Amino acid sequence: MMGGTVPAGLTARLDPHRVYMRGTWSPAPRCIALDAEIGVRARCTIHPDKPSVCREVLASWEFGAHSPQCDKARIAHGLAPLTPADWHDDGDIAA
Numbered sequence: 001m002m003g004g005t006v007p008a009g010l011t012a013r014l015d016p017h018r019v020y021m022r023g024t025w026s027p028a029p030r031c032i033a034l035d036a037e038i039g040v041r042a043r044c045t046i047h048p049d050k051p052s053v054c055r056e057v058l059a060s061w062e063f064g065a066h067s068p069q070c071d072k073a074r075i076a077h078g079l080a081p082l083t084p085a086d087w088h089d090d091g092d093i094a095a
């Protein structure tokens with residue numbers, strides 16, 4: 001994640017070459033940049049500048065494919081995995 005535009009204060013050092021988002025390396029991970037009520041609403045407060053690793057994890061079925069990482073995260077928080085029926089034609093998620 002070196003060389004990105006993530007504010008340095010939101011990260012911590014993993015090793016000499018890598019950093020991670022504060023809050024994501026714990027038994028109950030919750031990213032410091034996440035503004036959410038789990039199961040109600042969720043927003044990445046640094047969305048335009050989020051790290052590449054976050055850009056690689058897509059929401060299940062947002063672009064027509066299942067995402068095992070998305071499903072795993074939702075299940076860990078007591079939510080059902082997303083299905084194709086959860087998405088509107090305009091690309092927004094159904095409430």
Ligand code: SF4
Pocket residue numbers: 021031032033034035043044045046047050051054
């Ligand atoms: S997408 Fe945003 S809120 Fe989610 S883990 Fe990445 S930086 Fe944190």
